[in-house]
Amino acid sequence: MTDEKLLMKILPEVEKPARYLGGEFNLPDMDKPCDERVCLCFADKYEVGMSNIGLRILYHMLNDTDGVVCERAFAPSTDMAEKMRQNGLRLFSLETRREFCDFDVVGFSVGFELAYTNILYMMDLAGVPFYAADRGEEYPLIVAGGPCMVNPAPILAFFDAILVGEGEVNLASFVELHRKCKAEGLSKKEFLERAAKLEGVYVPSIGGTVRRAVVKDLDKAYFPTKILVPSCDIVHDRSTLELFRGCANGCRFCQACFYYRPIRERKKDTLLRQAKELITNTGYEELSLSSLSTSDYSDLKGLVDGLKEEAEKEKVKLALPSLRLDSFEAEIYEDTKGASLTFAPEAGTQRLRDVINKNVSDENILSSLRAALAHGVKNVKLYFMIGLPTETEEDLKGIVDIVKLVRKLHAEYGRSRLINITVSTAVFIPKPLTPFQWEEQITIDEMYAKQDYLKRELKLKNVKYSWHDAGSSVIEAALARGDGRISAVIERAYRTGCVFDSWNECFDYDKWIAAFSYCGIDPREYTGAIPTDAPLAWDFIDNGVTKAYLLKERTLAYEGVTTPNCIGKCNGCGANKLGRCFQ
Amino acid sequence: MIVLRHRKTGDASFLSHIDAMRVLQRTMRRMKAEVRYSEGFVPHMLTYTTTPLPLGVQSVAEYFVADSPLTDEEELLDRFNACVPSGMRADLCRVTKGNPNLAARVVASSYEVRAEERITDEVLKIMSMPEYRMRRIKKGQEIDEEVRSRIYALETDGDKLFMTLATGNENLRVDSFVESLSRFGVRASANDIVRIEQFASLDGRFVAAKEILQ
Numbered sequence: 001m002t003d004e005k006l007l008m009k010i011l012p013e014v015e016k017p018a019r020y021l022g023g024e025f026n027l028p029d030m031d032k033p034c035d036e037r038v039c040l041c042f043a044d045k046y047e048v049g050m051s052n053i054g055l056r057i058l059y060h061m062l063n064d065t066d067g068v069v070c071e072r073a074f075a076p077s078t079d080m081a082e083k084m085r086q087n088g089l090r091l092f093s094l095e096t097r098r099e100f101c102d103f104d105v106v107g108f109s110v111g112f113e114l115a116y117t118n119i120l121y122m123m124d125l126a127g128v129p130f131y132a133a134d135r136g137e138e139y140p141l142i143v144a145g146g147p148c149m150v151n152p153a154p155i156l157a158f159f160d161a162i163l164v165g166e167g168e169v170n171l172a173s174f175v176e177l178h179r180k181c182k183a184e185g186l187s188k189k190e191f192l193e194r195a196a197k198l199e200g201v202y203v204p205s206i207g208g209t210v211r212r213a214v215v216k217d218l219d220k221a222y223f224p225t226k227i228l229v230p231s232c233d234i235v236h237d238r239s240t241l242e243l244f245r246g247c248a249n250g251c252r253f254c255q256a257c258f259y260y261r262p263i264r265e266r267k268k269d270t271l272l273r274q275a276k277e278l279i280t281n282t283g284y285e286e287l288s289l290s291s292l293s294t295s296d297y298s299d300l301k302g303l304v305d306g307l308k309e310e311a312e313k314e315k316v317k318l319a320l321p322s323l324r325l326d327s328f329e330a331e332i333y334e335d336t337k338g339a340s341l342t343f344a345p346e347a348g349t350q351r352l353r354d355v356i357n358k359n360v361s362d363e364n365i366l367s368s369l370r371a372a373l374a375h376g377v378k379n380v381k382l383y384f385m386i387g388l389p390t391e392t393e394e395d396l397k398g399i400v401d402i403v404k405l406v407r408k409l410h411a412e413y414g415r416s417r418l419i420n421i422t423v424s425t426a427v428f429i430p431k432p433l434t435p436f437q438w439e440e441q442i443t444i445d446e447m448y449a450k451q452d453y454l455k456r457e458l459k460l461k462n463v464k465y466s467w468h469d470a471g472s473s474v475i476e477a478a479l480a481r482g483d484g485r486i487s488a489v490i491e492r493a494y495r496t497g498c499v500f501d502s503w504n505e506c507f508d509y510d511k512w513i514a515a516f517s518y519c520g521i522d523p524r525e526y527t528g529a530i531p532t533d534a535p536l537a538w539d540f541i542d543n544g545v546t547k548a549y550l551l552k553e554r555t556l557a558y559e560g561v562t563t564p565n566c567i568g569k570c571n572g573c574g575a576n577k578l579g580r581c582f583q
Numbered sequence: 584m585i586v587l588r589h590r591k592t593g594d595a596s597f598l599s600h601i602d603a604m605r606v607l608q609r610t611m612r613r614m615k616a617e618v619r620y621s622e623g624f625v626p627h628m629l630t631y632t633t634t635p636l637p638l639g640v641q642s643v644a645e646y647f648v649a650d651s652p653l654t655d656e657e658e659l660l661d662r663f664n665a666c667v668p669s670g671m672r673a674d675l676c677r678v679t680k681g682n683p684n685l686a687a688r689v690v691a692s693s694y695e696v697r698a699e700e701r702i703t704d705e706v707l708k709i710m711s712m713p714e715y716r717m718r719r720i721k722k723g724q725e726i727d728e729e730v731r732s733r734i735y736a737l738e739t740d741g742d743k744l745f746m747t748l749a750t751g752n753e754n755l756r757v758d759s760f761v762e763s764l765s766r767f768g769v770r771a772s773a774n775d776i777v778r779i780e781q782f783a784s785l786d787g788r789f790v791a792a793k794e795i796l797q
Contacts, residue, residue: 011597012639012758012773018602023594025606025613025668229609231595231668232602283609283666314612315620 002089002097010083018232019046022094025229028063030095036179038062038070039093039103043118046074051236053290055109058167060224068175071095075118081125091125100126103140104178110148113479114502116155120494132160137188150259151432151538154479154486156204161195164541165213168221170200211542216579218245218264225277238286239278241271247292248565252357252557255431256292258545261575263582268299272306279314288319340379341372347388348398354560355390369406373413379420380406386450387428387442396450400457418462427473431480432538435553440529441477444470471509478526483537488519546574584682585649585659586796588675591642595670600635607647613666619650633689633781634750637758639773644780646685646792654678677796688783689751689792691735695779696744696761698771706767707737717763730755
């Protein structure tokens with residue numbers, strides 16, 4: 001247990017000490033009788049980790065299980081880490097200030113490749129060896145889950161087990177099995193042999209294949225409404241409703257779309273009840289709707305009407321993110337009193353949008369913009385990607401054309417003020433489990449050249465252009481499609497000072513390149529094109545969507561043929577073998 | 584108006600003033616207590632406090648005022664305590680006619696400091712000094728200040744030090760002051776300091792803030 005007195009002494013000297021203390025409202029009972037202790041970790045700062053809805057669900061789910069207590073640990077900021085090291089403090093849980101070794105299971109939720117070094121950073125601060133093979137019985141089981149398990153190959157060596165799929169299923173059964181095995185006095189090895197047979201659990205020391213675990217009936221799935229309300233400011237400081245999982249649109253670059261399939265909705269009445277409970281239990285001023293494509297919810301109008309009524313009564317602001325361009329409903333928009341509009345056409349021309357299967361036409365863009373401008377929108381945010389497969393100069397010019405079109409339309413409405421336009425471009429990163437998983441990523445020099453072109457062309461009054469860092473896009477791509485050789489690179493990068501790589505100000509491209517070269521690996525091996533018949537590092541995982549489907553989509557992409565969304569008619573991606581779409 | 588005297592102890596002592604305000608406002612929402620909102624473009628809850636504590640300093644006498652028409656003191660206190668994080672529970676609730684304007688009226692606070700070892704009476708010499716200078720960081724720059732007139736009382740008892748210092752417009756930052764006492768061998772961190780009460784000036788004497796709530 002951490003020396004409380006010492007901790008209280010160093011906290012006034014660090015930035016935002018509230019991050020390290022827990023003590024939030026709605027904290028579950030930590031003193032209940034328990035025979036299994038779990039620590040859920042998120043390899044980023046408290047503010048980021050506490051905004052993660054998955055972590056929130058699993059934390060409360062475990063704490064609502066009899067005999068199980070679940071605590072949390074986040075990556076301390078570097079100033080705190082320094083103080084901890086100086087004072088001989090190890091990483092501790094927020095709730096009862098226990099160290100890793102006081103837990104039965106330590107689970108990392110990994111949602112972003114650039115968090116990999118932070119996993120080692122937390123293990124280092126916790127005083128546990130990085131490699132599972134070096135951790136004996138005295139150490140807890142350290143496992144990983146989350147979206148990055150779509151290809152866990154680069155981090156397999158660090159974990160005793162990998163939980164592939166949805167934690168409501170595999171984390172719950174993993175913890176339950178461990179309780180039993182602990183009571184039987186089984187060793188770690190004996191337990192892992194049994195755990196490997198669980199749905200969605202992969203044990204690297206045993207190998208084999210694994211099928212992703214999914215919640216069959218999302219409407220009946222556990223969802224907490226008595227949630228922690230952080231006392232200090234976090235990134236997404238609001239209540240969140242999860243409308244559905246999966247996405248029917250099938251944009252060919254998007255991992256989340258395919259990863260979260262099958263598509264499962266919560267019923268409107270369930271959501272309205274959850275909203276009511278969340279508002280009462282949290283006191284939050286804002287309620288947001290979460291899903292990959294909110295406007296595809298089957299009864300969005302009914303849901304929003306119901307929520308609006310409740311929100312008005314309770315003085316709660318309703319936030320509606322992620323509205324797709326093609327189903328943008330001015331009516332809904334108008335009622336939310338927003339003064340800004342966010343669009344993600346992703347590509348500048350119709351041709352390229354067809355390639356990536358972003359089913360948005362020039363006409364959609366035009367009519368949505370018209371509707372928005374008619375309602376007096378003053379700020380427009382536009383999101384694009386550069387470096388998409390088959391991209392040409394014409395497509396980049398298309399981005400500039402769309403920006404100019406917005407200005408022109410705005411002028412047509414006779415507004416005196418110039419409209420504010422924010423343009424952001426991300427760099428295309430080929431990700432596993434997408435039709436573009438075999439594609440090459442453009443080189444860093446090409447990224448700079450394309451960004452420079454846009455910087456030049458978008459030097460317009462009231463237009464702000466921001467772009468995603470090229471170096472981190474390269475490393476993210478290399479890690480995303482990495483294999484077992486990458487573990488050593490991650491370790492080397494961490495040892496040479498790479499932490500908080502997802503924070504622009506901390507990311508150090510040169511250090512990463514040096515780590516690759518130290519391990520004798522050229523990152524281009526992982527960012528370049530992969531032959532479609534070559535084995536993939538993530539072939540041992542059955543994620544639902546089949547390779548054959550992804551290949552077919554890839555062919556269609558090169559033909560510029562779109563695939564309609566699968567709401568009306570199943571496209572046969574294969575995910576429904578895990579669970580039925582649209583119950 | 585509802586006035587609540589609440590503590591800010593343990594983990595809660597590390598909440599910044601703005602974070603603590605948000606926690607309290609959300610508490611009012613969880614209580615479903617009716618509180619008036621400003622009438623501007625972005626309406627905000629009308630609540631008031633006194634001079635913020637430095638980060639890490641604890642307190643058993645923070646005052647939180649909410650513009651509310653509710654009147655049942657006992658019920659409000661119970662509901663508040665059921666809806667607030669444990670480190671910020673209240674021990675007193677008063678309903679007043681108008682805004683007691685505590686921010687302007689509080690002029691002093693008493694504090695208890697528990698030092699790492701026994702405190703010698705050396706520190707009491709401050710009271711007979713004509714001036715007392717200390718250094719502190721203000722807006723990122725170290726400044727040297729004369730603060731003797733803002734030190735109202737000092738007392739020792741074993742490893743404890745009791746002090747009454749200026750609060751409000753002429754505020755004396757308690758953590759910086761305690762840090763300056765290391766020259767007398769007093770070693771304590773911010774978290775070893777507890778604000779015991781806040782005082783208003785009434786007819787030339789200090790009265791506890793709770794006494795002026797009508």
